[in-house]
Each structure stands twice: as structure tokens, then as C-alpha cells.
Amino acid sequence: MKLSLAREMLLPALQMISGVVEKRHTMPILANFLLKVINGRLTITGTNMEVEMIASIGGVPVSEGFRTTVPARKLVDIFRALPEDVMVDLELKDNRLDIRAGNSHFTLATLPADHFPSIDAEDDSVTIKIPQKNLKKLIDSVAFGMAQQDVRYYLNGMLFEITQSELKAVATDGHRLALSSLEVTTGIEDVRAIIVPRKGVLELAKLLQDTESLCTVTVGKNHLKASVDSFTFTSKLIDGKFPDYQRVIPKGGDKKVIADRHDLKDVLVRASILSHESIRGIRLFLEPSVLMVSANNPDQEKAEDSLTVEYSGEPLQIGFNVSYLLDVMNAIKEDRIRLTLSSNNNSALIEGEHSSDTLYVVMPMRL
């Protein structure tokens, strides 16, 4: 059983899918790609049992019945190292995969395809179609807020809330929260809320391109499936209750600041150099028209910086983890931001000056 294709037909798909394959895995076969030919198309699958990504490649002369698994990393490395535009022959021989291209010849070990785990599809699902760029923007605006290996396992992912006319994404690690919503006609009656695990969110974001072409999202009880061009992405969902995010979005903050996002980011970056390496605390001193930022570390070194802002309220001194503020500065794309504060014990609300679909909440630090 043999198939031939150009290096460039396979390489992008292999690289995309390799993101799903974990470096450390519980079963040897999870380090492999599943390669199989069905109905004249070659499909390549990578999985970590939680997230699965499948690429389907047509238009290549393929032989039916080709079905095997090979080490993913090695296959990607071989294809990457081969010269451009070279034709590659893949041939299964005695549980080995022979790869020939020009003068190059590789023989890879295989594992039986029957042992490769797959995520089963299910009923009771809803399907919505969204332009890729919109879904990508939604995820990219929020993803940095997800927790990582938190014992509150439901925070290690992104909440998607789907209503009749809206898709909302929320991420929080308990100290800060990011929320963005997207208008989309879903046709569903009730509200669906799902938590997609961190890994799934990050791989899905990689898959999405900055294009108007549609992504088909299918939400079931235990899985989310997304189809983009020749890729099919499936992620298990986190079974847990996401905290009530509405409750922690501050309302009625009376101290409203408008600042240039680039300038504020630069000031924060400079001050952060002398903040405590692990605690990352900085102080903001807000006064009419001026925002002063200071940081000091255990060596008693000190940084001070300031910028002109639009502000006419009461003075306020408040501490933050500078990394949280910088994450927000990087996530917002508008040139100016709106910062709403009330006191040094209450959260800050940060938005783009004109945007109403995305917001960030950051809890202060007592310094």
C-alpha cells in the first residue's frame, strides 16, 4: 500500500495537528498520528484524548486500505527537513512506514491503527456558523485570562455562552477576568453554556484564520466540534460550574480615566523592570490629568514613571500585578483605553475607549 504526494500538500496539516500531540503522554500511541485513506482522501489525526484534530487531504493518488499510526514528531521533522516541492512516497511494509523522497529514505516504526483512540460524536447538538475571523478575535481577546492548572479545574478553560443572538466568551483565573461577546444568529431557544479546556481553546485559535470563510461549530453535551476548511477539531468539555461572572463585573465606578494604550503600556513596561520578580506589584497614583506609576523591589531599587491622561476625579492610589495590566494592554486593539475605578479595594474595569463588546476586570493588590 502506497501513496505519493508533494511535500507541501502534507506539511502544513502535519504542523497544525502536531500541536495537539503532547510531548508527555499516558499511552505510547498518543505520540503518533493516525494516517488513513477513506473515500479517496487521506486523513491525519492527532489526539491527546481531550482534544482531537483531523486533517483531510484530497486530490492525491491514494490507495484504499492505507491505515497506520507513526510517531508524530518524527514525521513532522522529516517533512520539515525535506527540500521544498519534493515528491514524497509513503509505503507500508511489514509494520514499517517507508518514506522516500529524492535520495532520502526513512523507515518509521508503526503502531496498529485499531488501538488509536477516537472521540465519539454525539446527539443533541446545536450547530452555528461563524466567520473564522470573528471567532478568532473573540477567543484571542479573552484567552489570556484562563487559569493554568488551577485546582478549580473549571477555570482552566474558557466559558462559551450561546444564546439566540449572541456568543459570549469568558475567561478568569480568579484574579482577573476577560469577557467578549459576538453577535451571531444561532437559532437556539435556550441558553447553552460550555467550558472548553485550555488546550482546546489554544489549538482552536491556531486553526482559525483571519478570513471571512465560515467555521462550523457544533456544540453537544460533552463535546465541541469545529470544522474549518479541511480540518475538524473536537474537544471534550469541562464538566463543572463556571463562577457567576456577571456578579464580579464592577458597576458604578466613579473614577473614569481615558489613556493612550501605547503610552500606558510603555510606562507599565518600564516600571515593571523594578517590581518584585514574582509578586510583580506596582502602584498607580491617579490625579487629575496624571497617572503616576511606581514600583520597587526587595533590593530597594525604585522606578517611577507617569503619563498624561484624561481624568478629573478624586486622587486614588491603587496597587496591581503589572502582568495583569500588561495582558489587558496587549489584548485591547484600540488606541485608547477606558479605565474605571472606584477604590483601592475594588476591581478595575478596562475597556477599549469605544468598544462595548469586550471588557476586562482586574482585582487590585494590597501593597
Add this chain to the structure above:
Amino acid sequence: MRKIIHIDADAFYAAVEMRERPELKNLPIAVGGEPGQRGVIATCNYLARQFGVRSAMSSAKALQLCPDLLFIHPRFDLYKRVSRQMQAIFQDYTDAIEPLSLDEAYLDVTHSTCCQGSATRIAEEIRQRVRAETELTVSAGVAPNKFLAKVASEWRKPDGLFVIRPQDVADFVLTLPVGKINGVGKVTAEKMARLDIYTCQDLQQLSLAELVQHFGSYGPTLYGYARGEDTRSVETRHTRKSLSTEHTFVEDIGDRTILHTHLANIYDELLERQARISQSDYRVHKRFVKIKFADFTQTTLEESLHSVTEDWRDLNAYTRLLDQAWARQAKSVRLIGAGVRLRSRLDDTPTEQLRLFD
């Protein structure tokens, strides 16, 4: 409006000695070093004061003023015991006690319910109890802030009580001589005299900017004091700012090697003293040396540790500091000291990231 009491024991060390040894009662006495060893007077009794003897005066000079002056070697353990007795009395009235030394303390009795909350009656009761329990007299000042309370305790000394009521503050400060302000010593007072400033009323004529121009960082404080204002709170927990040891030489020294030998001894003493303070409460962040020259001018030179982990214990570093400080004025030296500046570990990083969800 706060109610602050300043308690100041009268001629404390001398009074304790006279209580212990009644035969001293009618003699001029001074607690401190003896004149032959270039000692300084810590405290003297009121009889000695009639001769012009004052605390911090050199014993030699005191002896000139009062040839019959009797010098007594201080017994600090005894004074500490008596001081603790007095503190125990204060504690019956408030927890907000800031001891300034063994014989002086601020009490914040704003929230005290004793004596129907009357600060004046609390102060009087404390004075009587101290007299009954220790046979010593203390003077007390009652005022709305620390600055005025301290002025007030001086006002009727010894064995006196003086109250500055909030409504009397404005009038009281008008005639208050600047020399009564805590922090205005001989040098500052002379400088003020050159500016024709003798009372707080005169001081009030200067703007904040002018005060800063003439008196630097002390300017804003003076601006408040001139108006009888002081926002400092009574700091219950005493935090040490520095620790040092020093030696006054019997004869002035002009030889580098000999100075280094003395420094090594002082340094050893500093090591011992630093080891006795709580290492979990304080960390050293600077080293310093002090030199007093034969003409009584003095200089201090300090250096920061490069990092929190650097060990401050380094005799070479102290020797280097001493050489640099001495180079400032190549005169013979009367006194050298070595010390450390301390920082409370509590101030290090008491940070807390607040949470979105409880």
C-alpha cells in the same frame, strides 16, 4: 479631635537614685560618665540644674559649673524596672502607648472610657498613681496632638500638669517661642533669629515654600507646628531604625592604625548587639560609621548593602568607610562609632492579591 497625653518623668535617673539613696537628696548629683573619662551627663537633679548643669553636657564642663557635683554611675537595669512599672500604670488607661525612652511616653486616650473620657483627669490620675507606686514625680501635658502635648508637659515641670484645650490652641501657639518646638535646637533657633523669627506667630508669616527654602525637609513640619498642627499618630509598636556602638577616646587619636584597632573592638561590640535584636523583625540594609573630631564637628558615612542577601558583617567594609569619612577632615579624632540601619521585615513585601470570587 484626638486626646494625647505626654508623660515625662522629672530628672528620671537622678530621681531614681535619690529614691534608692536618700542621703543624696540634698546634694547636686549627676548620672553619667565621670569627668576624667570624658563622660557626658545623662540626667542631673534639680539642685544641680540650679548651677546650670544640663543633660548631654560634658561632665568636665558640669564640674566647672558645679564643683561639688556628685557623679553617679548609671544603673540602667534599675531604671528599666521602674520604667516598666510606670508603663503598667499607663496600660490601665489605653493600649495606644508610644514609649520614647525609659522616662517619656505618648498616650493616645481618645477612645479611653476611664475618668468619663476626660484626658485631663486621666493625666492627673496617672501622675498620682506613679507617685504612690514609685515615689517619683512625672509631669504631664494634655493636648490634641503629640507636638502640643510635649510642649505642655514641659510647661509646668517638675511635677506639673498642663492642658492645651483644642479651642485654646490658636492663641497658645502665637506666643510660643520657637525654641520650645521639638526639633528646633540651638542651630535652628539661631537661624530663625537671623530671620527675625522668635515665636510661632513669627513663623506663621512664612509661606510653606519659604519654610522649605530655609529649613528643607523640616519645612512642612514647621508649617504645621507653627499653627499647632501635628498629624503624627501615637505609634504603639516601636520600630528600631538603627543600632550602633561608639567609643569616646581618652585622648584624641591621629593615627590610622590605632583608629583601626579601636574600630575592630567597636565592630565586635556591634556584632554582639545586633545579634541580640530580633532577626525575624529586622534586617540590616545599611552600614555606617560616625566620627567626631577633636573640634567636636562630626561626620557620618553610610553605604547600602548591595542586596538583601548580602551579609552586613564585614570589618573591611567598616574600615573602608572609616578611612573615607576620616579623609573628609584630616583632624585628630575624639570619637568613632559603627552601626547599622535597620528595616522592619514587616515592610518588606506585605502584599496580597485580592480575589474576584470569595
